[in-house]
Amino acid sequence: MDHEASDLRHFIDAVERLGALRRIDGADPAIEIGGITEVAAGLPECPALLFDNIKGHQKGFRILTNTTVSAQRAAVALGIDPALRPLDALAAWKQRRGTLRMHPPERVGSAPFLANSAQGNAVDLGIFPAPVWHPGDGGPYIGSGSIVVMRDPDTGWQNAAIYRVQVHGRNRMTVQFDHAGRHGAGIAQKYWAKGEAAPVAVLCGPAPALFVAGFEYLPEGVSEYDFAGAILDRPLPVVSGPLTGLDLAASTEFVLEGRLLPIEQESLPEGPFGEFTGYYAAEARPGPVMVVDAIHWRDDPILLGSPPMKPPRFHFGLPLRAASIWSELERCGVSDVIGAWQHVAQLMTVVAIRQRYAGHARRAAMIAGAQTYMGRLVVVVDEDVDPSNLADVMWAITTRCEPSEQVDIVRNGWSSALDPRLLPEDRARGQTSNSKMLIDACKPFAELDRYPRVSALTLAQARAIEDRWMHAIRPR
Ligand SMILES: Cc1cc2nc3c(=O)[nH]c(=O)nc-3n(C[C@H](O)[C@H](O)[C@H](O)COP(=O)(O)O)c2cc1C
Structure with missing residues (x-):
């Protein structure tokens, strides 16, 4: 065929x-x-x-x-x-x-x-x-x-x-x-x-x-x-x-x-x-x-x-570059990566991990940040958050990230002349780098056992419900 x-x-x-x-x-x-x-x-x-x-x-x-x-x-x-x-x-x-x-x-x-x-x-x-x-x-x-x-x-x-x-x-x-x-x-x-x-x-x-x-x-x-x-x-x-x-x-x-x-x-x-x-x-x-x-x-x-369009619209409905970042994280030895995704037409990268040790989340964030072209936002979430679901990612940021402790900014990162935020004089002299905000939206590692229990379904439970009941609940 x-x-x-x-x-x-x-x-x-x-x-x-x-x-x-x-x-x-x-x-x-x-x-x-x-x-x-x-x-x-x-x-x-x-x-x-x-x-x-x-x-x-x-x-x-x-x-x-x-x-x-x-x-x-x-x-x-x-x-x-x-x-x-x-x-x-x-x-x-x-x-x-x-x-x-x-x-x-x-x-x-x-x-x-x-x-x-x-x-x-x-x-x-x-x-x-x-x-x-x-x-x-x-x-x-x-x-x-x-x-x-x-x-x-x-x-x-x-x-x-x-x-x-x-x-x-x-x-x-x-x-x-x-x-x-x-x-x-x-x-x-x-x-x-x-x-x-x-x-x-x-x-x-x-x-x-x-x-x-x-x-x-x-x-x-x-x-x-x-x-x-x-x-x-x-x-x-x-x-x-x-x-x-x-x-x-x-x-x-x-x-x-x-x-x-x-x-x-x-x-x-x-x-x-x-x-x-x-x-x-x-x-x-x-x-x-x-x-x-x-x-x-x-x-x-x-x-x-395939015209370029205002994000989140993008040529490919699967973020192909995120697959490369996911592979790169594994190649660098970062274990327990559950997934990687990009939103806003590649301008925001999200990685989900199952935390195994203190510093695991930042390690993932730094590698993903280094590999993120043009984007300014890198977020790492726990394994119960689907990185492809922007609403879930925002929920993690707003309920697990203390900005004064869990946000870092890296300067002079990989961007391009297409970056709309560059100043014209910087673009003209080839100064086309940007800064990246690394957001650790994971529960603090030392608090994993004490962190308030999540009331919602786990991803696996939600999927089981979807498989059994989606036909009944999806709007016609
Ligand atoms: C729909 C679409 C349009 C693109 N338009 C351009 C473009 O006009 N100029 C350009 O240099 N790259 C453009 N790119 C990116 C390049 O095709 C892409 O980076 C490619 O890997 C470059 O191939 P090369 O390494 O053989 O030069 C576009 C990509 C897509 C998916």
Whole structure:
């Protein structure tokens, strides 16, 4: 059987079977599609949205949004049982991620996206609906959940990561690298240093497994294609790009092939673009230009749109980076970690432990704090608190944490230029660190035996009740 994350159409079928797909007709790609996506992502049971009959576009040229925004759909993309509770699903992913076997991609002879092609002067990006996602954005973005493929000219390694792509005309786009450390930026530099344009392909509507892989921090030399193969537990089929010779994932809905020109040669104003913090991080800035020399598309192609949105909305309903922090805690020898989670779109990290010794909670907090990108809040809770449940976490903070004794602040921690709280002058001089508040919301270790007994059900008792009675109590 085909894996549900092996292409977007199998995935959509799976989401439909789960009753979590809504079809929307007649929306305008200028702001409306982004607005509907944001409002839907704020609902407790956020559905995936499949837009068709998009204003100004041919019927069948579709956009899928909120693809993996729920825990259930993120689980499907990872090949995890979608019936698992969120923390159990993340635990299952952490377990699998630790034992994944990389599969290099497999060359095949054909791909559905080669059914239709246009080259040179016949290229017109305008046939594909590209939304203006947020009202203040600088233009339409065809790449928000698209994969940018580039090949290292020295080693042949192919990087396939998610970088946003703005459309500027019939055959011109910009690709945005957040910083020079992005692998795509490093590869582009190698070509540009020789005065050459970098061959590049943008995969629009990728397999959900590749979408997840595109977000992974993989070491230089390791391809996201191999990681997607690991998720699927089989090689990802690829075809050779007719123009660039780059490996193109065969299950992609449509592909844009071209050249990324040296930024010294040509640039276009890129952005502004709403970020995952819920703010703009910069005004329009010069971005490197991709000239699109060929486009290829399946019949009735589907764009995977994944705009950053105001938290708690996030691209993935399971906090994938929290799984890495959980593994890291264990690697460092912190025992009895019950779970790790991130809230507010990764900006708050929570770890649950079963305390075994004095200092256990702070040890976990310091390691989690060191590994928390951009976030300012790290909370450690006892084992009876579900770290994925923000209300429970707040209950622990307000009933177990004496701020004068259990809160520490670490200065100069890991953040980024996207941090809205940075002062412009600090951002300009590269001073992009922030401070982190480590909140020990555990019962004081020495008081464990004397602490007032909890009156509520234990997590296990609550789960047993849910399993037996949820059908009767859930609102219809
Ligand atoms: C939906 C989505 C959009 C993203 N957009 C960008 C972007 O525009 N620029 C960027 O540098 N990183 C972006 N990222 C983060 C990178 O894709 C991610 O950090 C990736 O691991 C970088 O790959 P690399 O290490 O091969 O450069 C985005 C991630 C997601 C999930």
